[in-house]
Amino acid sequence: MTTEVRVPTLGESVTEATVATWFKKPGDAVAVDEMLCELETDKVTVEVPSPVAGTLNEIVAAEGDTVGVDALLANIAEGSTANATPAAPAPKAAPASSGGSVDVMVPTLGESVTEATVSTWFKKVGDSVAQDEMLCELETDKVSVEVPAPAAGTITEILAPEGSTVDAGGKLAVMSAGAGAAAPAPTPDAPQPTVAKTGADVEDAPSAKKAMAEAGISRDQVTGTGRDGRAMKEDVASAIAAAAAPPAPTAATPRAPVAADDASREERVKMTRLRQTIARRLKDSQNTAAMLTTYNEVDMGAVMELRNEYKDLFLKKHGVKLGFMSFFTKACVHALREVPEVNAEIDGTDIVYKNFVHMGIAAGTPTGLVVPVIRDADAMGFADIEKAIAEKGARARDGKLSMAEMQGGTFTISNGGVYGSLMSSPILNPPQSGILGMHKIQDRPMAIKGQVVIRPMMYLALSYDHRIVDGKGAVTFLVRIKEALEDPRRLLMDL
Structure with a gap:
């Protein structure tokens, strides 16, 4: 018997989606509710589970295809899946009274992420856990992923200890389902995870x-x-590679000798995966792009007056505070329309122009810098932008951002001013071609119409890829932002 897999309801006013990723291929065995593919709409990412157990016979909609609601995605031949190995979600828990064994699996880690490091186990063998109670935390290149218990029961075996690297879909632990189930004593033949000391x-x-x-x-x-x-x-x-490689050039500067007294007061801490990735991507950006930075300054008086006048009414109506980021986001959208190459990227010998703006908002977190993306910011109003920034900022600080929420950005805004930065040169977030650096608002004496007056000024910095953006375009971009912020009425009139 063949069962059709169709596009589920995508949400209010959403009529189509793009097939982003297939987790299975024709011929693969699948279990009930196992994730088959991921769809991407202009608002959310939707996972499509298998409606039955069986074998994936045919994929009708390939990755990259646009599909409507209830469109046919694939066909599944129903049957036994005894040999199927679920790729991402943990299998359904057995009833509490059954005392069956339940595997704890590595969840879906995100697009292009194939492995993670087990950073912390919150439970140990023999501990009783409730369903959805956090068992462990995994660390990927981008985010931390918490793994909940798929069922209530007792942990009988931990297969991936702290520090081990696990693949997407790998097995982390085994549980005995059922509240209060006792952990079986290990037998001589039972395989135990071995570790080197x-x-x-x-x-x-x-x-x-x-x-x-x-x-x-x-x-x-x-x-x-x-x-x-x-x-x-x-x-x-x-x-192994280092042992086989020729000696490194002597030009490399070794760490200077450290006195014994000083060494005893030092602390050496390994970089997290996130910090290693940040370091690698920023250095890759410098090595790849022809990066250049141009500067300007903006009088923030008009924006501050407008914000002070309407902030209470804005909060009362929309339930979110009116900040400066929404003004800058709208001003960037306005400028990107006039200078589209700043919103483009290089793909080989092609320039890919984006007819939309997915705005990255750089956010500092306790574990490092992340850049959540506000999709289709060009179609959003001030209130929607402020709500999106507040929600994603909170998720970033809590380490709850998904990979999908940090991918696909076309331009980035970085606000170093919140930390007191007066001037800086931001580094590009590849493959983007532009990033705007905001800085501290500071009162400075300015010459206006022959008079020296004190005005709230901010330095702006645009770092751009000179391979695709010329100096004229970069300067024009900053001038348009300056004009829009010094006279916010221009944003309303699209001038």
């Missing part, structure tokens, strides 16, 4: 231990980058 009593990833044994290298030849200095599989690969 360093002199500092740090547990290495099992995959790293195996790789070291196969390569015949010792632990002291490997520099661990995992949690607390744990050796990961990729660290072993790096050590």
Whole structure:
């Protein structure tokens, strides 16, 4: 028997979506409610689960296709899925009274993310847990992912200890379903996760231990980058590659010698995956783009007066505070329409112009800089922009942003002024071609109509990719933002 997989209801006023990712391919066995594909609309990302257990026979709508509500996506031949291995979600929990075994799986990590590091286990073997109680936290290149318990029961085995690298769809632990279920005592034949111990009593990833044994290298030849200095599989690969590589050029500057007294007062902490990714992407941006920065300044008096006049009424009607970011977002949208190359990107020998604005808003968090994206900001009003900024800012600080919420941006705004920065040169967020740096509003004496007056001034900085944006376009862009902010009525009249 064949079952059709169709596009679900996408939401009010949403009539079509784009097939973003297929998690399965024809011939793959699937379980009930296992995620088959992900659809992307102009507002949300929608996951499509399998309606039955069986085998995926045919994919009708390929990745990149645009589909309407109730359109046919695929066909599934119903049947046994005993050999199916779910790719992302944890299987449905057995009834509490059954005492069955439930696997805890690695959830979907996001587009193009295939692995994560187990950073923290909140539970240990033998602990009883409630359904949806947090079991552990995974760390990817971008975000931290919490893994909830798929059912109430007891943890019987942890397969991926802290510091180990796990693949998307991999197994983290095994639970015995049922409230108060006792953890079975380990038997001699039961496989137990093995870990290597360093002199500092740090547990290495099992995959790293195996790789070291196969390569015949010792632990002291490997520099661990995992949690607390744990050796990961990729660290072993790096050590092997370093041993085979020719000596590094002597031009590299080694770390200066440190006095013994000073060394005892230092603290060495491994970079998190997020910080390593930030470092790599920023350096890649410098190495790839022909980056240049141009500056201007804007008198913020008109915006401040308008904000003070309407902020109470705005809050009462829309339930969100009126800030400066919505003015800058609207001003950038206005300027990007006139200088579209700042909203474009380079793809090989092509320039891809975007007829929409997905605005990235850089946000500092305790773990590093992230850039949540406000999609279709060019179609939003002040209130919608402020609400989106507030909601995504809170999710960023809590580490709850998904990968999808940080992808697809076409232009970025970075507000260093909230930290007191008076002037800076922001670095591009590739593959974008422009980023606007906002700075501190500071009273300065200005010459206006032959008189020296004190005005609230802000320096603006536009960093841009000179391969695609010329100096004239960059200067024009900043001038248009300056004009729009110094006379906000221009935004209403589209001037």
